[in-house]
Structures are given as C-alpha cells and as structure tokens.
Amino acid sequence: MEASISLRAAANTPTRVVALQSIHLKPRLRFFKPTPVGSSMAHNTPLSIQAQKSELKEASAEITERDALKIKEWEVGMFRDEVAASQGIRIRRRPPTGPPLHYVGPFEFRIQNEGNTPRNILEEIVWHKDLEVSQMKEREPLPVLKKALENAPPVRDFIGALKTANLQTGLPGLIAEVKKASPSRGVLREDFDPVEIAKAYEKGGAACLSVLTDQKYFQGGFENLEKIRNSGVKCPLLCKEFVIDAWQIYYARTKGADAILLIAAVLPDLDIKYMTKICKLLGLTPLVEVHDEREMDRVLGIDGIELIGINNRNLETFKVDISNTKNLLQGERGRIIRERGIIVVGESGLFTPADIAYVQEAGVKAVLVGESIVKQDDPSKGIVGLFGKDISC
Numbered sequence: 029m030e031a032s033i034s035l036r037a038a039a040n041t042p043t044r045v046v047a048l049q050s051i052h053l054k055p056r057l058r059f060f061k062p063t064p065v066g067s068s069m070a071h072n073t074p075l076s077i078q079a080q081k082s083e084l085k086e087a088s089a090e091i092t093e094r095d096a097l098k099i100k101e102w103e104v105g106m107f108r109d110e111v112a113a114s115q116g117i118r119i120r121r122r123p124p125t126g127p128p129l130h131y132v133g134p135f136e137f138r139i140q141n142e143g144n145t146p147r148n149i150l151e152e153i154v155w156h157k158d159l160e161v162s163q164m165k166e167r168e169p170l171p172v173l174k175k176a177l178e179n180a181p182p183v184r185d186f187i188g189a190l191k192t193a194n195l196q197t198g199l200p201g202l203i204a205e206v207k208k209a210s211p212s213r214g215v216l217r218e219d220f221d222p223v224e225i226a227k228a229y230e231k232g233g234a235a236c237l238s239v240l241t242d243q244k245y246f247q248g249g250f251e252n253l254e255k256i257r258n259s260g261v262k263c264p265l266l267c268k269e270f271v272i273d274a275w276q277i278y279y280a281r282t283k284g285a286d287a288i289l290l291i292a293a294v295l296p297d298l299d300i301k302y303m304t305k306i307c308k309l310l311g312l313t314p315l316v317e318v319h320d321e322r323e324m325d326r327v328l329g330i331d332g333i334e335l336i337g338i339n340n341r342n343l344e345t346f347k348v349d350i351s352n353t354k355n356l357l358q359g360e361r362g363r364i365i366r367e368r369g370i371i372v373v374g375e376s377g378l379f380t381p382a383d384i385a386y387v388q389e390a391g392v393k394a395v396l397v398g399e400s401i402v403k404q405d406d407p408s409k410g411i412v413g414l415f416g417k418d419i420s421c
C-alpha cells in the first residue's frame with residue numbers, strides 16, 4: 029500500500045525526478061517491519077535507525093552501475109520525447125510514467141499505470157521495438173555488426189532501379205511488398221513463402237522489393253530479407269522496419285538490405301539527419317516516410333533527402349486515403365520536390381490502374397504496393413492487374 033501510494037505520487041512528478049525517486053523508494057519500502065500474522069498491532073513497526081541504515085546500504089548496493097545506466101538511457105529517451113513533441117510528433121519513444129518493467133525490478137505495477145498505455149498502434153509498436161532492439165543489441169553489439177559488414181552482399185542501387193523502370197515503362201516504378209500480415213488487415217496470405225513471392229514479383233516487373241522485417245505485428249522477419257537476398261533475386265531490397273536506433277540500420281545492411289525506411293511520424297529531425305548520414309556511410313538508401321504536411325515540411329527542411337514516401341495510410345488510425353499523395357504534392361511543396369529532383373513514392377491503398385494513374389498524375393515516380401498484389405494466387409499476375417498491363421519487359 030505504502031509503495032503504491034508513493035509511486036502514484038511519483039507518476040505525477042516530472043519525468044527525470046521519477047527515475048531518481050525509483051531509486052530512493054526502493055529502500056523506503058523496507059523501513060517498516062512486516063506486521064506479524066495475527067498481531068493485534070494496527071500498523072507496521074518502524075525499524076531502528078541502525079537497521080534502517082543497513083537496509084539503505086544493502087539497497088543501494090543493489091542499484092548496480094548497470095541499473096543506473098539503464099535509468100539514464102530511459103531519462104534521455106524521455107527528453108527526446110519532449111523534443112519530438114515540439115516538432116509535432118505524437119509518438120512517445122517509451123512509456124512515460126516509468127522505465128519499462130525489467131529496468132526496475134520490483135516496481136512491476138508501473139507498467140500498468142494509465143499513462144503507460146500506448147495511445148495508438150504505432151506507439152505500441154515503437155514501445156515494443158525499443159525493448160526488442162535493446163535485447164538484440166546485447167546479443168550483437170555494434171562492433172560485432174561492423175565486423176559482419178565485411179561479409180555483407182554488395183549494395184544495389186535502389187533509386188537507380190526505380191528511375192530506370194519509370195523511364196522504360198512510362199509508369200511509376202514498382203516497389204512490391206513481401207508482407208504476410210498487418211495490424212490493420214490481419215493475415216493477407218496464409219501460404220506465405222517469401223522467396224516464392226519475391227521471385228513472382230521480380231518476374232512480374234517489380235523494380236524493387238520491400239520486405240517486412242517486424243515479427244510481432246507483421247509476421248515478418250530478417251530471415252526473409254536474408255533468404256530473398258540469397259535466392260538469386262536481383263531487385264534491390266527495402267528493409268521495412270520501425271527504425272528507432274541507428275543500430276538497426278547496420279543490422280539491416282548485414283542482412284542484405286539496400287534501402288531502409290525512416291518514419292517521420294516516429295523520428296525527430298535530428299534522428300533523421302543522423303540516420304541519413306549512417307545510411308550514406310553504409311551505401312544504403314533511406315526512404316523517408318511522411319503522411320501529413322507538417323512531416324513533409326520537416327523532411328524538406330533536411331538537406332540531402334533523395335527519396336520520400338507519402339503514406340496514404342495514417343499509421344495511428346489506419347485510415348487510408350490516396351488523395352493524401354496528391355495533397356502533399358500540391359503547390360510549393362511539389363515545386364521544391366521537382367526542383368531538387370527528389371523521387372516520391374506513393375505508398376499504401378493502391379489497388380487499380382486508376383489508383384496508379386491518379387498518384388502518377390499527382391507527381392510520383394514510384395509506388396509501394398503490398399495488399400493488392402500479395403493476396404493474388406500468382407503475385408506476378410497481381411502486378412498485371414494493378415497496372416492494367418504487363419510491365420515485365
């Protein structure tokens with residue numbers, strides 16, 4: 029009781045203070061001897077000063093350097109949320125009212141605080157990704173990945189492939205997505221063989237492929253990326269991930285990615301700038317995804333962006349509206365994009381030749397399509413249906 033009241037109060041205090049309180053609360057929990065069963069005493073008995081001191085000593089020894097580092101990391105994450113919010117980003121990188129469970133041992137109920145409930149699916153995915161990446165990083169720290177880069181397959185030119193396809197067909201270059209399931213649509217294809225699907229896409233004229241690597245929410249995996257890359261498929265590959273840490277970019281490259289998604293709804297400007305630099309260092313193409321005017325303006329404010337995706341699906345609400353692509357390419361924004369030669373990808377919710385014509389008219393040189401083609405028995409025929417003609421030669 030004592031503990032939960034203290035923590036509830038702590039949950040309302042500024043974030044940096046909460047983390048520190050969690051350290052001090054730990055010994056405080058033990059300042060009272062438990063009331064013996066059957067005792068007539070109405071409340072707990074205070075410990076002697078001496079006993080309190082030794083409890084404190086014992087407790088502070090428990091706070092290892094490692095815990096302190098974890099808490100520090102969490103604090104930095106909270107600060108990042110403040111910066112992100114000032115840029116209109118609603119996604120918080122981590123649960124706001126306390127470090128995740130495993131960081132603080134006994135305070136398990138923190139995670140159940142009301143404020144620790146993700147506000148939407150994108151936020152839930154990001155919170156989960158944060159834990160997932162921290163575990164993956166422990167298994168394969170950056171120096172190990174850097175070493176593995178030496179054996180990574182050579183990088184393929186993602187933008188080049190899109191431009192060539194666009195010139196050859198007069199239609200937007202196709203990035204065909206290898207996706208088994210999604211939180212909004214459930215399972216799209218039961219008999220899911222990623223390599224078979226990738227080969228069918230390539231045969232059907234896809235310029236590039238997008239491979240979902242998130243396991244929990246999309247039933248994807250890095251092994252799919254790796255398998256496709258080793259299968260003889262020639263198309264450049266986009267790693268479709270929720271990137272929150274530069275470590276993931278290195279990891280994607282070791283698995284054979286040629287491009288990687290960076291989501292502006294999740295990443296503040298500084299992260300996009302930094303991660304774009306890492307991508308360039310590794311030869312990867314960053315595809316920076318936006319879904320509203322503010323995100324588009326932020327991304328246009330960053331130097332050196334060559335490929336922008338406009339998502340017609342709002343990842344927070346799942347609402348799909350292909351006129352989003354048109355709206356974001358109108359007026360001044362469209363002019364800047366043309367002037368700089370930025371390639372724009374129309375993403376999500378594209379099903380028919382009319383949809384393709386509509387986004388092409390709006391100014392895209394490429395499209396990213398999953399559902400409408402992955403669902404077809406033969407995905408290469410799905411591509412013919414999508415464009416209204418064979419684009420394979």
Ligand SMILES: O=P(O)(O)OC[C@@H](O)[C@@H](O)c1c[nH]c2ccccc12
Nearest residue numbers: 339375376377378396397398399400
């Ligand atoms: O299946 P669709 O509606 O054709 O959409 C494909 C692709 O655009 C979509 O999967 C997507 C776009 N941006 C994302 C970010 C994360 C996960 C998935 C996505």
